[in-house]
Amino acid sequence: MCELPPISKRTLSSAFDKALKTCPDNIAHVAGGDAWTFAQSYEHAMRIAGGLHQLGAQRQQTIALMLDNSMDAMHVWTGITLGGAIEVPINTAHKGHFLSHVLNDAQTSIAIVEDTYAERVERVAEELTNLRTLVVRGDISAADRLRERFRVIGLDEVVSADPLESRPNRHDDLIAYMYTSGTTGMSKGVEISHVHAYTYSSREDGPRGPSPSDRVLVTLPMFHLAGQWVGCYQSLIHQNTCVIEPGFSASKFWSVVRENKITYTTLLGAMAEILQQQPPQADDADNPLKYATMHPLASDVLGFAERFGIEIGTGYGMSEIGGVMTGSWESLQPGEAGRARDGYQLRVVDPAGADVQPDEVGELWVKPDDPLMVMNGYHNLPDKTADTIVDGWVHTGDAFKTDDDGHFYFVDRMKDALRRRGENISSFEVEKVINEYPQVYESAVVAVPSDLTEDDIKAVIVTREGQSIDPVELIEFLVDRMPYFMVPRYLQFASSLPRTPTQKVQKHLLRDADANQDVWDREAAGITITREGRRA
Structure with a gap:
């Protein structure tokens, strides 16, 4: 374990500089059967930075990207960042007002999208207030009907530009707006600095980070922090090979691990549960995987580790605070979220802001050694920012408890946000569409x-x-208007909603209601919702 670099060196350009000095010809990225060295990936990213500069992109200008996992996605986000702009990753399931809200709120004039998503942009084109240029990855003709409204060019044209002249990133510049769902309004853009992103991504101060000899598997989407930063950015910082897959598949996971000689990966809790529920095989432990970080831990984490012959770590973080906890295999407790990471003070407090005792539940507050290690704030939401960051402490809104040994345990969300398949979901946004x-x-x-x-x-x-x-019929209506992971599984019909005297809906009563009373379960009805749509 080594120390994190000084605050001024926690930038993407510094991470690339280090790799280019020590191992330029080592394989950095593998995707779709292609392999790129660190030097090749850097040169390609700088060409994208040059092409975007020719389109008018300036330092600290927002550029949106709506891309599937691929080598291009890796090069696009690093090119945006190395060029000094601010990336705005968009969930590839977004459509309708979910999509237009992010594009408008971020005030982005350039968006880079897959050809398969051009039709979604077309459907909201009249709502877009700032977008001027659409860059299409793949078949540019998919955006032909948008040419009257936007300048439309192919990603190949951007890549063909001369590389942008190299210039260091400023550590206090913004690297991204990461949109995270709220509970009482539309998604909020979390303003994230280079320091915040680097600190989140690095495990230089952690108990078990990937070493240069590791081969890291990324199956999580790269618009997500866990895919882009805990996966790809972490691999760059630690100078190992990052294998990028289109997505997670339980049936293919172990064959991918074996074929690519994967030694390190990150699993969301739902992914681990799905793997754990697969029928046992005689060769389960016959695989090269050595270590997996799991967020949260699987229900039978010790059984999972024994069955597949691996060590497991854990942690806790969110867009607003970065990764503030780590848990190592040597001291891992079932159900824990980790211990406090170096550089962060953590408190679990009662509603009055007083520290609670071990095993008592309270809200987690986080204070970094340097303010740049957490979010700058919510974009265009100063009041919400002031409510969340108070005297340097970030109020997470998550309920935790601790034990006498300093382990933290996530209990529940203190707000009405939901989390499904690794995605944060705003109940407000789902209700609006319903x-x-x-x-x-x-x-x-x-x-x-x-x-x-x-x-x-x-x-x-x-x-x-x-x-x-x-x-x-209601489910069909929703499928066409919201991301697939937001479509409710259960519909419960009631004559009225329980309310407080001030007319606030008492959602805790709805959560606690008999799950079988007047409830329709679409999965029991044989209806599954996937990224591609409804499947009966």
Whole structure:
């Protein structure tokens, strides 16, 4: 274990400089059958930076990207960053007002998208207030109908530009707006500095970070912090080979691990649960994987480790604070989220802000040694920022408890956000779309326990007087208007919603209600929602 570099050196350009000096010809990235060295990846990223500069991109200008996992996605986000701009990764499931909100709020004039997502941009084109240039990866003709409104060019044209002249990133510059779902409004853009991103991504001060000899597997989406930073950026910092897969597949996971000689990876808790539920095989432990970080830990983490012959670590973080906890295999406790990471003070407090005792539940507060190690704030939301960062302490809104040995245990969310398949979901946003259905009077969305460690979504719906709702027709309506992971699994119909005297919906009563009372389960009805749409 070594110390993190000084604050001034925690930048993407510094990480590349280090790799280019020590191992330029080592394989940095593998994707789609292609392998790129550190030197080749850097040169390609700088060409993208040059091409974007020719399109008018300036330092600290936002550039949106809506890309699937690929080598191009890796080079695009590093090119944006090395050029001094601010990346705005967009969840590739976004559509409708979810998509237009991010593009408008970030005030981005340039967006880089897969050809398969051009149609989504077309559907919201009239709502977009700042977008001027659309860069298409793949078949540029997919955006032909957008040419009258935007300048449309192919990513190949951007890549063909001369490389931008190398210049160091400023550590206090913004590297990204990461949009995270709120609970009482639209998604918020978390303003993240180079220092914040580097500190989040590095495990130089941790108990078990990947070494240069490791081969790291990334199956999480690169628009997500866990894919882009805990996966790809961490691999650059630690100078190992990063193998980028299109996504996670339980049926293919171990064959991918074996074929690519993977030794290190990150698993969301739901992914681990799915792997754990697969039928045991005689060769389960016959694989090259040595270490996996798991967030949160699987329900039978010790059994998982023994079955597959690996060591496991854990941690806790969020866009606003970075990674503030780590847990190592040597001292891992079932269910823990880790111990405090160097550079962060952690407190678990009661509603009055007083520290609670071990085993008592309270809200987690975080204070970094340097303010740049956490978010600058929420973009265009000064009041929300002031509510969240108070006297240097970031109020996470998450409930935790500790033990006498300094282990932290995540208990629940103190807000109404949900988390499903690794995605943060705003109940407000889901309710907004449900309420657009003509027969819906009002709705409330809550989390209910899932057998995959995170949340399933239940929508409690009040039908307009004299109307009726076909659950299947409502699901079809929602599938066309929201990301697949936001579509509720459960629909519960009620005559009214429980409210406080001030008319606030008492969601805790809806969570605690009998799950079998007047509840329709779309999965029990044989309806599965995937990225591609409904599958019956």
